[in-house]
Amino acid sequence: MTRTLFIGRFQPFHKGHLAMVKKILETSDEIVIGIGSAQYSHTGENPFTAGERFEMIKRSLDEEGIHDYHIVPIPDTHVHSVWVSHVKSLVPAFDTVVTNSDLVVRLFREHGLKVVSPPLVGRDKYSGTEVRHRMLKGGDWQSLVPAPVAVYIQEIDGIERIRETYKYSTPYGTRENNHDE
Secondary structure, eight states: OOOEEEEETTTTHHHHHHHHHHHHHTTTTTTEEEEEEEOSSSSSSSSSSSHHHHHHHHHHHTTTTTSSSEEEEEEEOOOEEEEEEEEHSSSSSEEEOOOOOOHOOOOOOOOTEEEEOOOOOTTTOOOOHHHHHHHHHHHGGGGGGOOOHHHHHHHTTTHHHHHHTTTTTTTTTTTTGTTTO
């Protein structure tokens, strides 16, 4: 049995992430989805909690009939030399890591692990930054995320949270250019 680790922040989980999960499961029996930066929330870059991101992913995969997955929150350590050991202590055993982060590729390869960096799916439109930007500006963000994610974000008043956190967080706003203070 093969198991692949797919790490991301999933802020929020979008259609590019879902497509990658499906692609991974074409060649792997199971997928471990690691929710990176799990301790962060309520900022412009990380508006959603680990629990909320877990819910988004679970609802999306269940809706697709995907059941061969594990979702594990992974808090950052901020010490790169121990991060891979930290991740391995939190998640089930895996054979391969899928990531497009140059740093994550390097860290796992330095530990002798197989790392794959497939082309991003629809990167021109599917990115968490783009989804959050459209939410902030009142644009069409719903078409970029699976339907269960859009419903869930509405349930938790996620758009209002993004608008509020924008006022005091990067990348959308800084204290220097926030005229609302």
